[in-house]
Amino acid sequence: MHPDLNLSGQTGLIDMPSGEQMADGYLSLDHSQFGPVVRNALRFQITPRLSGTFRYVGLHDYEKHLCQPDCADGKDTYTYYDRNFDISYQILTESRFLPAVTIGVQDFVGTGLFSAEYVAGTKALGPRLKVTGGVGFGRLGSYNAFGQPFGPREKIDFGLGGKISYKQWFQGDAALFGGLEYQITPKWTAKAEYSSDAYAEESARRRMFDRNSPMNYGLEYAPNPAFRFGVYALYGSEIGLSLSATLNPDQRPQGGIGGPAPLPIRPRPADRAAWARDWVAQPDINEAVTRSLAATLKDTGIVIQSVGLTATTAQVRFQNTTYDATAQAIGRLARAMAWVLPASVEHFQIVPVEHGMAGSMVVVNRTDLERFEFAPDGATLLRAQTQIKTPSAPLSGTTINPDPAPRLTWSLLPYVHTRQFDPTNPLQASLGLRLSGQYDLAPGMFLSGAVTDVIVSSINGSADETSVLPHVRSSSVLYDTQANPDVETLTLAYFTGLAPNVFGRITAGYLERGFAGLSTEVLYRPTSKPWALGVEANSVAQRDTDGLLGFGQYSYAVATGHVSGYLDLRGGYHAQVDVGRYLAGDKGATLSLSREFENGWSVGVYATKTDVSAEDFGEGSFDKGITLQIPLAWFFGKPTRDMRTTTIRPIGRDGGARLEVDDRLYSVLRSYDQRKIDAQWGRVWK
Amino acid sequence: MTRKKTACLVGLLGLLAGCGNDQTAQESLSRLPKGKALGAMVTAIFVKPQPFRADPAxxxxxxxxxxxxxxxxxxxxxxxxxxxxxxxxxxxxxxxxxxxxxxxxxxxxxxxxxxxxxxxxxxxxxxxxxxxxxxxxxxxxxxxxxxxxxxxxxxxxxxxxxxxxxxxxxxxxxxxxxxxxxxxxxxxxxxxxxxxxxxxxxxxxxxxxxxxxxxxxxxxxxxxxxx
Incomplete structure (x- = not known):
């Protein structure tokens, strides 16, 4: 039986948690509702035993009873929203005689309204029955408590939130909970549980619903492993519903990637003596090879930048516009080179170029392509003979492709912009059109911009004027509501290699919606090392909220910048530390940790602490959030480099805010370091 | 106006298509399941596909x-x-x-x-x-x-x-x-x-x-x- 998620989005029964964890890496979205309680949760299985959950809870009718008889200002329809973070760790995995046991801490930062701790054990009894029992504290120890095993629970002093409430953990009343799950058919599951949550605040005090019984019953339907629907009879008075979606970022649902078959390897004549070498002396041979390579690679999304040739070596620099796996682009180009190049050319130096910078160099021998094309485990055999290293200089006489990709690329597309976690309306959105374009002035030099026009919008709200810091982010809603049309970006950028493994960027202009100015960056990134170091310095001024090109409204300018360290840890974990000065002039550091999957998915968290006091920062005390990077190839099952990145920032304030600038060097070059190429090396033969 | 341009403009009005020459940007949109295809996807969750048959003539x-x-x-x-x-x-x-x-x-x-x-x-x-x-x-x-x-x-x-x-x-x-x-x-x-x-x-x-x-x-x- 699969572990399921409960109404809180945690592994569990109905409203109670269990001793189980989801499979490693699984990402779940869960929505549930009963009576006045609505919960939305995002849960990630960080390691096989450790999970983290972010939950957004809405309590309808929160003041309806207490405000009587004078319910002015819409108090009777007021909904209280709260953000919860949970963490749980499985201390014992299930074995033949022992249950799976998980220790969990719920809502451990913030107001603590949903704070609870528990130890729960779950054991399967045969293939269709699971039994769970546990002991809960806090909210989960609030009904029919048997005592206070670890002493009384102090009242939480949450202040402005953002504090970890470890002093309360496992303190105060403790109570038992438990239940059964029975798999009727592989798609239908019945559940029953005894809940130790008294809902004291919601039921007894605020009369939002009647808690008449500790017993809950449920029936769940899972048409496939990705989706599950549930209907419940709760607390003797309420009907509850839940919907959860679970996906495994590690595995594309379609398995191996699709897309058109490649060109076969065209082997050379066996008689080496007959291989001509005098072709090197032909005038215009580089141009001819460039043309045939480009023709062979037509419609593949591989754009030839330059070709250099000797009698035995070819160096081809190219841009990959299609393949999410660099290895596949390298394989496709190698196949085209084996198809087109004269027989005497044995060494292929394949150099992926991104934003005008040579990302790395993959050196493949043509003989190995020929002998391993159909060899069992040919990818491993080919890799053993292939080098991935810092690019060497272009060969003498290299020809730049006079006719590469179009210099002007543009698109006019609909877009959706969301504004989350507004206390009165937590999900607001606007739909509009975005015109974006880029003009390549020279290798590595781009003029680009984007303009949006809102068609419909539910975004409203006013700026938080209480912030004592410069209003670098608290005014963001003004840009949402007043900028239409909005010149989001308009920049001139130049990227270049400064020395082997050293890269530079200068971006000038309207960098983001809020700020314009100059951004400069230098990155040291050795191709074959797991780490990189960068420095960024920016001088920017705050833009007007009308979305146009002026600066008169705020007359706020700031020098901001960071020293950044990047480290690719083993096992798919990645760390980044940025130390420096933030947009409001505050100084501090950001720590980001993420789990990266080979296919491009990444799930991470970050926290920024600066010299702004919790009081000056305001609610939340410091900036923190969840980042998701979603490769669209995962959904389509076909190669595309299109990516969606999203940041869930429960509270966006002015402290610890970082300038948003497109195409920071580390992310631009990331796909081309040795580890990233090797992570998807199997795609070289796709 | 070419057919492609007309299609992109008509589609854009329904917010189901994009215009331009930036393939990567448009790809995701063009692959979004639309209308009938979306229905088929939902059906596919519940119904098994039928075997393939060719016409002898x-x-x-x-x-x-x-x-x-x-x-x-x-x-x-x-x-x-x-x-x-x-x-x-x-x-x-x-x-x-x-x-x-x-x-x-x-x-x-x-x-x-x-x-x-x-x-x-x-x-x-x-x-x-x-x-x-x-x-x-x-x-x-x-x-x-x-x-x-x-x-x-x-x-x-x-x-x-x-x-x-x-x-x-x-x-x-x-x-x-x-x-x-x-x-x-x-x-x-x-x-x-x-x-x-x-x-x-x-x-x-x-x-x-x-x-x-x-x-x-x-x-x-x-x-x-x-x-």
Missing amino acids: AVATVRGALEKAGQPVLLVTVPSRGADLFAPYGQNGPVITWATSAQQSIALDDGLLVATRGFGPDLMSASVPSLAQVSRATGTSHRDYYDLDGADQNRHFAYDCTFAPAGMEAVEVFGATYPTRKVTESCAGPDASFVNIYWFDADGRLRQSDQHATPGLPTVQIGRVVD
Whole structure:
């Protein structure tokens, strides 16, 4: 039986948690509702035993009873929203005689309204029955408590939130909970549980619903492993519903990637003596090879930048516009080179170029392509003979492709912009059109911009004027509501290699919606090392909220910048530390940790602490959030480099805010370091 | 105005299309399931797909044209995905790559499947017995298969197989019927077991075969339409 998620989005029964964890890496979205309680949760299985959950809870009718008889200002329809973070760790995995046991801490930062701790054990009894029992504290120890095993629970002093409430953990009343799950058919599951949550605040005090019984019953339907629907009879008075979606970022649902078959390897004549070498002396041979390579690679999304040739070596620099796996682009180009190049050319130096910078160099021998094309485990055999290293200089006489990709690329597309976690309306959105374009002035030099026009919008709200810091982010809603049309970006950028493994960027202009100015960056990134170091310095001024090109409204300018360290840890974990000065002039550091999957998915968290006091920062005390990077190839099952990145920032304030600038060097070059190429090396033969 | 431009503008009004020449930006939008396709996706969760059936009259016409052209042709059928005609595309040593115009390919080492491309869950490489050994219909073989999982990681599957004669059988390959000698190769491994089936015609030529590729492409049927 699969572990399921409960109404809180945690592994569990109905409203109670269990001793189980989801499979490693699984990402779940869960929505549930009963009576006045609505919960939305995002849960990630960080390691096989450790999970983290972010939950957004809405309590309808929160003041309806207490405000009587004078319910002015819409108090009777007021909904209280709260953000919860949970963490749980499985201390014992299930074995033949022992249950799976998980220790969990719920809502451990913030107001603590949903704070609870528990130890729960779950054991399967045969293939269709699971039994769970546990002991809960806090909210989960609030009904029919048997005592206070670890002493009384102090009242939480949450202040402005953002504090970890470890002093309360496992303190105060403790109570038992438990239940059964029975798999009727592989798609239908019945559940029953005894809940130790008294809902004291919601039921007894605020009369939002009647808690008449500790017993809950449920029936769940899972048409496939990705989706599950549930209907419940709760607390003797309420009907509850839940919907959860679970996906495994590690595995594309379609398995191996699709897309058109490649060109076969065209082997050379066996008689080496007959291989001509005098072709090197032909005038215009580089141009001819460039043309045939480009023709062979037509419609593949591989754009030839330059070709250099000797009698035995070819160096081809190219841009990959299609393949999410660099290895596949390298394989496709190698196949085209084996198809087109004269027989005497044995060494292929394949150099992926991104934003005008040579990302790395993959050196493949043509003989190995020929002998391993159909060899069992040919990818491993080919890799053993292939080098991935810092690019060497272009060969003498290299020809730049006079006719590469179009210099002007543009698109006019609909877009959706969301504004989350507004206390009165937590999900607001606007739909509009975005015109974006880029003009390549020279290798590595781009003029680009984007303009949006809102068609419909539910975004409203006013700026938080209480912030004592410069209003670098608290005014963001003004840009949402007043900028239409909005010149989001308009920049001139130049990227270049400064020395082997050293890269530079200068971006000038309207960098983001809020700020314009100059951004400069230098990155040291050795191709074959797991780490990189960068420095960024920016001088920017705050833009007007009308979305146009002026600066008169705020007359706020700031020098901001960071020293950044990047480290690719083993096992798919990645760390980044940025130390420096933030947009409001505050100084501090950001720590980001993420789990990266080979296919491009990444799930991470970050926290920024600066010299702004919790009081000056305001609610939340410091900036923190969840980042998701979603490769669209995962959904389509076909190669595309299109990516969606999203940041869930429960509270966006002015402290610890970082300038948003497109195409920071580390992310631009990331796909081309040795580890990233090797992570998807199997795609070289796709 | 070109048709493409008209389509992009009309589509844009319905917010279902984009305009421009930036392929990457538009790709995601163009691949979004729309209307009917979305309905089909939902249906697919609950309903199993129907098997593929060809129209005999159309088959006869196409076969006539193919025979007249005289180029070797294979009919490759993948259950639940349909069938297509494959023509020679390249040769490396004994391995011939056959491909469709729809840019799928299979690679056969003397008739035995060693790779597929363009199907998605492709067979990346394999070690296979010789056709002579298959034809003898006796003894055993060891097979190694390699594919990529949904994280692009190399997977290795090993199987031990036993050959056996399976009598005489008439098979129909794209509208023509052949008397054949049938041979089975029963394979078992830690993850799965399957049976490859080979049909040798009166000339001893491998006329048709059912060969295992990967977990996501369990059986590929390969029939020789034109030799």
